[in-house]
Amino acid sequence: MDGFTISWIGALVGLAIAIVLILRKLNPVYALFLGAIVGALIGEANLEQTINVLVSGTQSVMGTVIRVLAAGVLAGVMMESGAAETIAQAIVKKFGGGKAILALALATMIITAVGVFIPVAVLIVAPIALSVGNKMGISKLALLLALSGGGKAGNIISPNPNTIAAARGFGLDLSDVMIAGFVPAIFGLVVTVIVASLLKRKGVMVSDAEAVQDTEIDTSKYPPLKKAIVAPLVAVILLMINPIGSIAGIDALSSFKVDAMYILPIAGVVGMLAMGQGKHILKYTASGLNKMTATVLILIGAGGIAGLISASDLSTQVVSLIEASGISGTFLAPISGVLMAAATASTSTGVILATGSFGQAILDMGTAPMAAAVMVHTGATVIDSLPQGNYFHVTAGSMNMSIKQRMGLIPYEAIVGGTMTIVATLMYGFLL
Template structure:
């Protein structure tokens, strides 16, 4: 099969982005961009079909694991466990540490498998109430929520982490562990930045009332943390076995496809909600449907890029610029996530399209995954993605002010990317 010219791939990607900006369904936008790019590159209709099918089939491993993650996400969100965890974190911190409590809450929720937009939506009502009490601006609150969410998102069994692990053929747990230090740095930076801007922007009106949402049968904190605790323990079995040299543990190699549903089931039993488990599964799968569809579209555009010489051209451009080839990994993550307005889609495109080029530089699979993954958190919050609008609505923020948050979110993502690149890029 002939190699598509780099410019045809770029036109296809640009078309997909433009269609997304014009509110065309992202899945169709990505597929249309893939088709046009292939045809402009000289492929026949049959070759175009094969390229898109091949690209989409390349993400099936990720899709299967994302569907499995739906069980855990469904249990955590539908049972009220996520709300219990967030409320307890905030309530156990003093007023002076409110910003840290809010950032930590979203970090923990995303870290245990809740989607970052959902984590922000869960904590936002709490943030608005304490922000009104402490007279913190909405800008400060959203920087804390979003920054903490970004930090937790890179150490979670979420679709983006699964995609990073699959893209570089490493274990999910390895990527989660590799991203831990960058995540802690991201949390610290988010808190510092939120404190810096606490007096900027608009504030919550003093007379605004907050409705108390009553939820029946909320689990205790102990039972609420069972699901994520079991998931983390099972995911760490193989890495611990490797570190301690215990063959019985290191050889288990239990895939996330098994671990995440098992953790959801055990958590449901601990919360004594076994009768609702099927409902949790159904709702969890429903929440994953949009993600799965996006991944299929991302696979299609990744097929276009992989069939072109665009990755080679970018490698040559990086090398000719005089900077280390190591920077290809974070740059790929930054550009692809920024282009699609999505962490998961960006990681899929970056890892599937540039993995061979990145690995040819002698970087380990885990290190490459960590750098691409953290890079994808830098500008994934742009307006053509849904995260921008969901988080704006969560704190009743207007478009212009929400745009001002993007810069501070970018600094959080950039701090994590820099740390990951220093740790795994072999720059020393």
């Protein structure tokens, strides 16, 4: 870019155009690219400089992209083999009807934490939730909050695209970011259960027809629990070797530095073999890749607009505004996560934009990389379920809720995400 800086006005206009186009149902990838192009031109870049902005931005997310594609092997195995459903059902049965909300939230948290996308995790647990809700008299609002809140808690400690993006954005190991999100995740789970319990008689109840229709699932081909947990267990063990070695001061373990790009596919293949599904390796990996494709494309689109914002002086203006207001610069990390995820209605895209656009500014204000990663990551869970995103509509459909009914859940989801963000900010921004 030869030192050329795009006007912050162009960056804001480009981001606004992208948001409007997404709301107008244009494919998010094209919306993000078009917003980046128009924003660069408005910011006084010429045509060549505009292309350089897009290329630079998309190149910056390639590290995340290849890791997300690698994670598709584990995700495909967990979803296609029925392992995720086995784990979810085992958790709900273990807790029983008396602790239904806790069981549903915990099941979704664990399914998401082991590498299943949060929308898919909600879809997996939703039929169980409808059945339990019908029997126990729990409203759809409370049920979906249990699933969504549990999923959010699991998402910040998972090897999913959002966590990979947070780690890569600040040059950290994936396992370290997963561990750092554990305490905020526990608070998120607790708040989910409390708020959902208060809402269990509020809103529309599950009808008999919905419960019967959504629980007619053939579980005969699902693997037993002891085999279903092999893949996530292998992933967790391999990812935790290095952090445990560093904490315990064991050189042999701390020197084990194998990237998640290797670990996640290996865990998926080992789990597949443990379940006796080796003959389905092509099917499962193809399914995982297909499920990752949409996310990868959105990440590339987000990289384009992140390139626009990074090439602008927007982050400088934001830092100046924070300094002028007198508030701590630590808040830039969670605020950027909240705003970017709200703009794109996506946790992973929000993290990509926040780290790519404000990452250096956050570090320049004295925030440590790990603290920055956790605060951005949790901030991206606050209002990431807005109607312009896919998650809103997928989860509404899973509970047979209208748009109006689903809109009513957003403030409660924000309470869960906000709690995790506050805990993360207090822990890593001020106490540690």
